Amino acid sequence: MKPILQTSDLSIAFGGLKAVDSISLSAVPHEITTLIGPNGAGKTTLFNLISGALKPNSGKVYLDGKDVTRFGPAQLQQVGLARSFQITNLFFEMTVRENLRLAAQILEPVSHAFRPLRRTGRAAQKVDELIERFELQGKMHEQVGYLSHGEQRRLEIAMCLACEPKVLMLDEPTQGMSHADTDETEELIRSLTDTVSILLIEHDIGIVMSVSDHVIVMHQGQKIADGSPAEVRANPAVQAAYFGHG
Amino acid sequence: MHDRLDISMRANHVLFAVLMGVGLICVALAVAMDDMFYLRLGTEALILGGLALSVDILLGFGGLLSLGQALYFGIGAYVSALVLREVPSFWLAMGTATTASLIAGILGGLIANRVRGVYFALITFGMAQVVAKVVYNTRELGASDGLIGVPVLEIPLGIVTVSAGNPAGFFMLTLAVVIALYAAVAYMFTTPFGRVVIALKANEKRVPFLGYNTWAPRMVCYVVAAVVAGIAGALYPMLRGFVSPELMFFASSGNAVIMVVLGGVGTLIGALYGAVLLTFLKSIVGSYTEHHLIAIGVVFIGAILFMPKGVVGVVKPWLERRLTQSETSSASSGDRTSGENS
Numbered sequence: 078m079k080p081i082l083q084t085s086d087l088s089i090a091f092g093g094l095k096a097v098d099s100i101s102l103s104a105v106p107h108e109i110t111t112l113i114g115p116n117g118a119g120k121t122t123l124f125n126l127i128s129g130a131l132k133p134n135s136g137k138v139y140l141d142g143k144d145v146t147r148f149g150p151a152q153l154q155q156v157g158l159a160r161s162f163q164i165t166n167l168f169f170e171m172t173v174r175e176n177l178r179l180a181a182q183i184l185e186p187v188s189h190a191f192r193p194l195r196r197t198g199r200a201a202q203k204v205d206e207l208i209e210r211f212e213l214q215g216k217m218h219e220q221v222g223y224l225s226h227g228e229q230r231r232l233e234i235a236m237c238l239a240c241e242p243k244v245l246m247l248d249e250p251t252q253g254m255s256h257a258d259t260d261e262t263e264e265l266i267r268s269l270t271d272t273v274s275i276l277l278i279e280h281d282i283g284i285v286m287s288v289s290d291h292v293i294v295m296h297q298g299q300k301i302a303d304g305s306p307a308e309v310r311a312n313p314a315v316q317a318a319y320f321g322h323g
Numbered sequence: 324m325h326d327r328l329d330i331s332m333r334a335n336h337v338l339f340a341v342l343m344g345v346g347l348i349c350v351a352l353a354v355a356m357d358d359m360f361y362l363r364l365g366t367e368a369l370i371l372g373g374l375a376l377s378v379d380i381l382l383g384f385g386g387l388l389s390l391g392q393a394l395y396f397g398i399g400a401y402v403s404a405l406v407l408r409e410v411p412s413f414w415l416a417m418g419t420a421t422t423a424s425l426i427a428g429i430l431g432g433l434i435a436n437r438v439r440g441v442y443f444a445l446i447t448f449g450m451a452q453v454v455a456k457v458v459y460n461t462r463e464l465g466a467s468d469g470l471i472g473v474p475v476l477e478i479p480l481g482i483v484t485v486s487a488g489n490p491a492g493f494f495m496l497t498l499a500v501v502i503a504l505y506a507a508v509a510y511m512f513t514t515p516f517g518r519v520v521i522a523l524k525a526n527e528k529r530v531p532f533l534g535y536n537t538w539a540p541r542m543v544c545y546v547v548a549a550v551v552a553g554i555a556g557a558l559y560p561m562l563r564g565f566v567s568p569e570l571m572f573f574a575s576s577g578n579a580v581i582m583v584v585l586g587g588v589g590t591l592i593g594a595l596y597g598a599v600l601l602t603f604l605k606s607i608v609g610s611y612t613e614h615h616l617i618a619i620g621v622v623f624i625g626a627i628l629f630m631p632k633g634v635v636g637v638v639k640p641w642l643e644r645r646l647t648q649s650e651t652s653s654a655s656s657g658d659r660t661s662g663e664n665s
C-alpha cells in the first residue's frame with residue numbers, strides 16, 4: 078500500500094553527534110508503526126525532524142507523497158500531521174475544555190477568527206466528542222495543571238486528534254502512567270487507527286509487541302531493524318543492542 | 324457552563340460597571356459642587372487609562388512588556404493637535420489620529436515583533452525614545468515647547484453639541500470613548516483569535532503544533548494596542564489645549580506600566596483602576612509636597628508586595644467564584660425547566 082508518511086535518508090548532527098543518521102522509514106495508512114530503541118537512540122529527534130521542530134541536515138520527509146521537508150510545524154499540522162510530546166506540553170493554566178477548544182478551533186474557517194466563540198459548530202462538536210472519548214467529562218472545567226499525570230497524558234493525545242489529522246505521532250504516550258492507565262491507553266491508541274495512521278514511540282516492550290503492526294528499531298541514530306513485531310524480536314542485532322541479551 | 328476564561332472576562336465587566344457607577348456618582352457630585360478641577364483630573368485619568376489599557380493588551384494578554392507605548396499615545400496626540408489647529412473637527416482629528424497610529428503600529432510591530440522578552444522591552448523603549456527626540460528637535464512640531472494653541476473644540480454628536488471646554492460634557496465624551504475601547508478589546512480576547520493570543524502567552528512553543536501561526540496574532544495585538552493608545556492620545560490636546568514631547572518620553576510609558584501593575588495585569592479593567600488611582604494619588608500627594616514621586620514609589624512598592632495581582636486581583640477571585648456559583652445553580656435549574664442551555 079502507498080505509504081502515508083515516508084522519510085528518506087533523514088539526518089541531523091548536533092556538533093559531532095549524529096543523533097539521527099540516514100533514517101528511511103515508511104508508515105502504512107491505518108497502521109501503527111512503532112519506533113523503539115534505548116534512551117538517546119534518536120527517536121525524539123527523529124520526531125522533531127518529521128514534525129518540523131528541527132530542520133534536517135539532509136534527507137527528505139514526504140506526507141501522502143508530498144515533499145514536506147521544509148514545512149514548519151504549523152504548516153505540517155495544516156496538511157494533516159499532528160504530534161504529541163514526551164514531556165507533557167499543554168496549556169497548564171487553562172482548563173481541559175479550553176485546551177481542547179483551542180486545538181479544535183483550527184477546524185473552523187479563518188474568517189471566524191473574530192466572531193464570538195460558538196457553542197455549536199464543528200469545533201464545539203469536536204470538543205464534546207473528545208471529552209467523551211477520553212473520559213474527561215468530570216474534569217473539563219479543571220485547570221490542566223491540577224490533573225493527574227495520567228489524565229494529562231491522555232489529554233496530550235486528545236489535543237492532537239482535535240484537528241482530525243491523517244498522521245498522528247505519539248512520543249511515549251504512556252510514560253509514567255499506572256498499569257491500569259497504560260492498558261486503557263493502549264486500547265485507545267489501537268482504536269484510533271480507524272481514522273488515523275500512527276507513528277508511535279514506546280518504551281514498554283509489552284505494549285510494543287501487542288499494539289504495533291510494524292516496528293523500527295533505532296540505535297545510536299541508526300536504524301538497525303525494521304519489520305513485524307515477531308521479526309524484530311527474533312533479530313539478533315536487536316537483541317544485542319536493545320534487549321541486552323542474545 | 325462557561326469556560327474559566329469567559330468567567331474571568333465577565334468578572335472584569337462587573338468591575339468595569341462598578342468603576343463606571345462610582346465614576347458617574349463622583350461626576351454628579353462634582354457638577355453639583357461646581358468642582359471643575361477634579362472633573363478635568365478625572366478626564367485625564369480616563370485618557371491615561373486608555374494608554375494603560377494599551378499596555379495591558381500587550382503585557383496581560385500578549386505577554387510582552389512594552390516600555391514605549393507612549394510613542395503611539397504621543398503620535399495620536401500630535402496628529403490630533405496638528406489637525407485641530409487647522410480644522411477644528413473632532414471626527415477628522417480622531418480619524419487621522421487613528422490612521423496615523425495604525426500605520427505607526429504596523430511599522431513598529433514589524434520591528435518589535437522580531438524579538439521577545441527583555442529585547443522586546445528594550446526595542447519598544449528605544450523606538451519611543453528615538454521618535455520623542457526627533458519630535459523634540461523638530462521646529463515644525465514645536466520642538467521642546469510642543470504645540471500650543473489647540474482651539475477649544477465644539478463637538479457635534481447628532482442631537483447635542485459638546486464643548487471640550489465644558490468639563491462635565493467632555494468627561495462624558497471621554498468616558499464614552501474609553502467604554503468603546505474597553506468593549507472592543509474585551510470582545511477581541513473572547514474570540515477564537517483571542518484564545519490563540521492567550522495560548523501564546525501561556526505556552527508559545529506548543530502553539531505552532533496546533534497549526535497556528537505565531538507571528539500574525541502577536542502582530543495584530545501590537546497594532547490594536549497602538550491604535551488604542553493613539554485614540555486615547557487624540558483626546559489629550561482636546562482636554563489640555565496643547566501637546567508636548569514629554570508625552571512620548573519614558574516617564575509616560577513607565578507610568579502606564581505602573582498603572583497596569585497597580586490595577587492588575589491581564590484584566591483590562593485593572594488598567595483603568597490603576598490610571599484613576601495613580602492620577603489622583605499624584606495630584607493629591609502633589610498638593611502637599613513637591614516630593615510626590617517618593618510617595619508614589621513607596622505606594623508602588625507596597626502594592627507589588629501586598630497586592631501582587633493589583634487592586635483588581637484583591638476582589639476578582641471572589642467575584643469569579645460568585646459568578647461560577649450563580650451559573651452552576653442557574654444551569655441546573657435551567658436543566659430542570661428547559662433542559663436546553665449549557
Ligand SMILES: Nc1ncnc2c1ncn2[C@@H]1O[C@H](COP(=O)(O)OP(=O)(O)O)[C@@H](O)[C@H]1O
Nearest residue numbers: 091094096114115116117118119120121122123
Ligand atoms: N537539541 C539538541 N542539541 C544537542 N543534542 C541533542 C539535542 N536533541 C537531542 N540531542 C541528543 O541526541 C541524542 C538523541 O536524543 P533523543 O532523540 O532525545 O533520544 P531518544 O528519544 O531516543 O531517547 C541524545 O544523545 C541527545 O542528547
Ligand SMILES: [Mg+2]
Nearest residue numbers: 120121122163
Ligand atoms: Mg525520547
